Amino acid sequence: MADVQLRQITKSYDGKNNVIHGIDLEIPDGQFIVFVGPSGCGKSTLLRMIAGLEPITGGDVLIGGKRVNDEPPRNRDIAMVFQDYALYPHKNLYDNMAFGLRLRKTPEPEIKRRVMDAAGLLRIDHMLDRKPAALSGGQRQRVAIGRAIVRQPKVFLFDEPLSNLDAQLRGEMRTEIKKLHQRLGTTIIYVTHDQVEAMTLADRIAVLSAGHKMQYASPHEIYNRPAALFVAGFTGSPPMNLLPCTLRDGKIDLGGGAVVDLPAPLQPVATLASELRFGIRPEDVALAAAPEATALSATVVLTEPLGAETLVTFQVGASELISRCPASFNLKPGSPMTIYLPAEKIHLFDAASGNALR
Missing domain, CATH: 2.40.50.140 (Nucleic acid-binding proteins)
Incomplete structure (x- = not known):
């Protein structure tokens, strides 16, 4: 587990016009942090910069106190869950979850232990011989989360993981992700445009608008003491x-x-x-x-x-x-x-x- 610090993070695609404007965030070890805002506000871009999938124009990203700006994603000790499940259709669930560990030359007994532990935690241990085509959307998302869990990373990054699910399944998976965080205690940074997800999941919420941080506080503070007109108008339904x-x-x-x-x-x-x-x-x-x-x-x-x-x-x-x-x-x-x-x-x-x- 590790804390994450963002220090004056900026992002520009043309060297002139920033799409992320000097964002500072302190994310304590073990907390569940949500980036929320409308489409185009920069939340996924910010997450991808933490992951190392997007170059940083200015500022520093620190994970566990170590500056990682120039580190490739594989060296940052993070695991990412994407909006699309990105499962290998020709592999069964066990092999999908074990694939990353095999690339890292992890011994097979250790792979089996981690996969079985994660599958039991996500209640998919009875279907590990199935292929993704035989699963529902929610089950596929559990496999994608399980593939991240077996990595045992310092930080989990979730990029709108529930947006492809129907309303009822989103509610069920929100509950499962919350329980998962309580069991693992690992730092989670979660991106969503759904303010209900943000309010129900987060220890703290960073509300973003047009690449600016509008407020960073607890859900109670965000809702009851909005710091800006945008926050007041965006939260609540x-x-x-x-x-x-x-x-x-x-x-x-x-x-x-x-x-x-x-x-x-x-x-x-x-x-x-x-x-x-x-x-x-x-x-x-x-x-x-x-x-x-x-x-x-x-x-x-x-x-x-x-x-x-x-x-x-x-x-x-x-x-x-x-x-x-x-x-x-x-x-x-x-x-x-x-x-x-x-x-x-x-x-x-x-x-x-x-x-x-x-």
């Missing part, structure tokens, strides 16, 4: 309500007559931005009165029953807010009602810089 607003007489004006009390902790910083964005999570838009919550007149615009809950879109002044409501919510579009916004759940962002005001 549905994401945080983000509305243009202004300050008027010490209050937050959402337009159309909707005015919210400015929370005391935000009063010293609210005037630092010339243009503001107001933010609140859908689950924090309440239907019942609470202490230090602003009451607002609202009109039901749309209801979306989801079984366990109902998402309701409200017209509030000049803007719309989405709220997570109980499944029993049954008011029709056009119905008036009162909603409540708790002061401690309100976020303000500087619209120009995109940074949270704290």
Whole structure:
């Protein structure tokens, strides 16, 4: 096992325009770290630079305290699991998992021990004589993970390994990967564009946008204290309500007559931005009165029953807010009602810089 350090990592394909912009990350030994962001944000490129599959334009990558910029992938003591399973179709599962060890001249008794241990851990030990064509997508992905496990590397790298699976199987494999990390305790760096995967798997999340690190923190911190407008709008399903607003007489004006009390902790910083964005999570838009919550007149615009809950879109002044409501919510579009916004759940962002005001 080993820690991983990224020091001012940059990447350019033409020598002029960077696609990765000076990223610093400290990844402690044994942690599960997720790089998340939309397509094209640079998360897979960053992972490939750690693996040695992509040249580094600037900065340093350290694995276990050793600078590995110029080391080929085979010397970095890492194992990578790709989006496509990359299994040999003519080999059975045992030989697929043993192939890398045989290339390294590992003795056959040791190969057998490692393959059987990994297969038992992944619950595929009863099918080692089968070939990949006889397996489901989830089983093939287990074999690909098993092939990485038998290497016994210092660091595992996962590049969107579940994106080819259906929704139910993705959920099952997320659970299996989480359990696997708990058993092995090895450092894992995992790339995904799915923020649900990121929130459920990670010890810490690095949110990336256009090659920039927007925030690096625990899932709880990312969700409850987003450092930037991009992070607030990317995490959560549905994401945080983000509305243009202004300050008027010490209050937050959402337009159309909707005015919210400015929370005391935000009063010293609210005037630092010339243009503001107001933010609140859908689950924090309440239907019942609470202490230090602003009451607002609202009109039901749309209801979306989801079984366990109902998402309701409200017209509030000049803007719309989405709220997570109980499944029993049954008011029709056009119905008036009162909603409540708790002061401690309100976020303000500087619209120009995109940074949270704290």
